[in-house]
Amino acid sequence: MARADRPALTHKAEDGPPSTEPARRAVEAVWRIESARIIGALARYTGDFALAEDVAQEAVAEALVAWSRDGAPTNPVGWLLTSARRRAIDSFRRRSALNERYSMLAGQLAEGEASSGAAAPPDRTDDPPWDPDRVDDDIVALMFVACHPVLSPEARVALTLRVVGGLSSEEIARAFLVPVPTVQARISRAKKTIAAAxxxxELPPIERRRERLGGVCSALYVIFTEGSTATTGDLLLRPDLAYEAIRLARMLAALLPEEPEVHGLLALFELTAARFPARTGPDGEPVLLEDQDRRLWDRSAIRRGLGALGRATTVGHGLGPYGLQAAIAACHATASSVPETDWERVVILYEALGRVAPSPVVELNRAVAVAMANGPDKALAIVDELVASDRLSGSHLLPTVRGELLSRLGRTAEARGELELAARLCRNARERSVLLRKAAALV
Known part of the structure; x- marks a missing residue:
């Protein structure tokens, strides 16, 4: 379960203080569902993104103690907001007092007057801490701040998972297989960069929102992609990470219903995740598409994905990059088998995707579709052009596809060499084992 960073809690001893477990579960549940709304409301109230996140974490730590002692309140979100807001006010007062001392030492202002621009805001204790009419705008603004262009892509992903998804630094580090201090440093630098910039x-102006929305969608895409096919480690899938990206995409689609690419992104996630139950065997080994038991595919996710794809088509003027990828995923999701897939349509969609968002990976995927629609010889010509361009050097994907095509053409020795090269380049242990088995089977 996603949760805020917080101090470790212990179970009660016999005849000791009340157990902390009910409080822990209550705090985790509230934070999991409402963390984005809580931080968004606090950021709007304070005007300070970093302070909002800090006081929210402090309120969580306070709740773990208070709720263990007194029980969970009837309005837990309001309790957390009130506690965090009180801490924010204290912070403003401390800043004001410090600035007053600096002012007096500098002799620039009269005694007791705060330095210009740094005085504490009035203690608006009569203000409601929760404005339901602003909740949606708060969450969207939070996503745009976490994915601001001044941040690196890695920082956007970490900050989005932390402040919008509610994941702890430990959970983010575990998901991406990086040290916890690395994640903490990325988040800390990101908050400092946002403050310095x-x-x-606030929500970006309408004329800039679409441009900035691309950064938000890109961060969610990276999160989902890592969850759907882990780049490193011993697991092929990291479902928790993928489903968190789906949850955030659903939230974004609900808050920006007129943005077609948001619906296209959600459709892509749903249709891809629908195949998760069949993508690995009992031992965790990858199961190739042609070998998957399609009865295991999640039909509800497929229906949701097709619905989102339909909305992307309705509200837009032609599908964008995410919508086109979703349309390709829909071709697979609605086919009864690999041979029954409409490969001609898949080729056309990849050609359109290559014009809208050209990349060597898109071209490589087009080659796979061409092989299924028109034969491996034509596909190999596309792959060899990629080899000549040296645009995917270092990636295991290119020798993987080339090895498969050479195998279908009967060029067994060359195919084996390509698959062995792919295995050496692959950083995921599960994928590597499949590549080595394929290479060994080529006699």
Whole structure:
């Protein structure tokens, strides 16, 4: 379960203080569902993104103690907001007092007057801490701040998972197989960068929103992609990470219903995740598409994905990159088998995707579709052009596809060499084992 960073809690001893477990579960449940809304409301109230996240974490730590002692309140979200807001006010007062001392030492202002621009805001204790009419805008603004262009792609992903998804640093580090201090440093630098750049907590102007929305969608895409096919480690899938990206994409689609690419992104996630139950065997080994038991595919996810793809088509003027990828996924999701897949349509969609968002990976995937529709010889010509261009050097994907095509053409020795090369380049242990088995089977 996603949760905020917090101090470790212990179980009660016999005849000791009340157990902390009910409080822990209550806090985790509230934070899992409402963390984005809580931080968004606090960021709007304080005007300080980093402070909002800090005081929210402090309120969580306070809740673990208070709720263990007194039980969970009837309005847990309001309790957390009130506690965090109180801490924010204290922070403003401390800043104001410090600035007053600096002012007096410098002799620039009269005694007791705060330095200009740094005085504490009024203690608006009569203000409601929760404005339901602003909740949706708060969450969207939070996503745009976490994915601001001043941040690196890695920082956007870490900050999005932390402040919008509610994951702890430990959970983010475990998902991406990086050290916890690395994640903590990325988040800390990201918050400092946002503060230094003076990024306001607000929705971007309409004319810039679509441009900035690309960064938000890109961060969610990276999160989902890592969950659907892990780049490193011993697991092919990291479902928790993929499903978190789906949850955030659903939230974004609900808050921005007129943005076609958001619906296209959600459709892509749903249709891809629908195949998760059949993508690995009992031992965790990958199961190739042609060998998957399609009865295991999640039909509800397929229906949701097709519905989102339909909305992307309805509200837009032609599908964008995510929508086109979703349309390709829909071809697989609605086919009864690999031979029954409409490969001609898949080729056309990849050609369109190559024009809208050209990349060597798109071209490689087009080659796979061409092989299924028109034969491996034509596909190999596309792959050899990629080899000549040296645009995918270092990736295991290119020798993997080339090895498969050479095998279908009967060029066994060359195919084996390509698959062995792919295995050496592959960083995921599960994928590597499949590649080595394929190479060994080529006699």
């Amino acid at each position: 003076g990024v306001p907590f």
